[in-house]
Amino acid sequence: MGRISEEARSRKEEAIRAATDRILRGELPPGGKCDLSTLATEAGVTRTAFYPKKNRDGTTRPGPYQHLAEEFERRLKLLQEAGAVVDPRIAQIQRLKDTNTQLEERIKKQNIEIDELKEFQQLALSRIAAQHLEIERLRTEAAAGGKVTVLTPRRSVSGTIGTCN
Template identity: 40%
Template sequence: MASERHAQAEARIQAAMEQLLGGDIPEGLRCDIKSLSTLSGVPRATLYRTYPHLKQEFEQRLGRVRETGGEPDPRITQVDRLKGEVARLRGRIARMNQELTEAEAFRTTALSRLAAQHEEIVSLRRELSDATAGGLRMVPPR
């Protein structure tokens, strides 16, 4: 009877191991020992005490998967991808803010120059009108 329960628990642990390493990870769980014990229905202390060979096998297989550049948990892969995308977008926002600052500085400079040119034109027109009002004639251009 005890050996039958032992064999059933071992089979459940093996099935949970295959499920987790296969990427079929239920919501709220991860690809780790705690999730392995939860999914198999075997208490974690029992897994450490009675089935250390299965725990070690799981850790070795998980390590091999990660060494080959894979990740059994697709959510971790997605999180890593999204972190990269967030970093790229933050860089893009920083560049756009820099461009906006430069455009605002250019606008301020351009408006200042336009105002100065306008004042110069008004001043020249005033001088011209004063000169023609005093009886001076303009020399026609050749």
């Protein structure tokens, strides 16, 4: 690729700065992220222009727009440290993680409650079964004419009990 004119380079830098401002305001294109790849696409430059280049002798030189990529990353880091969420997808991911944690906690509590209710159910069923067996035993004993005495109610001398005015 040949060298570009100073005027074309200046236009590209302005396009990169404008794209940087838009992206850092949270105006991301559909499917875009808050990264250098999206910045390059929005500015109309190749992503490789943001990275250092190797000379033929093996030494490195800065990429044509590397200083702007460093400025973008520095500003992004400052915004993140200030608590601003530039990329709405990151905020959505964090909300989903928080919701997931809350749901996992609810499931744990519900599983504990279900286990406790199963234990209570088992205990109640065993008590009902024991009571049923005792009732059956008493009925069998009563039917066999065992030592069961039938009590008759006592009749009171006066027809009223207590004060009935």
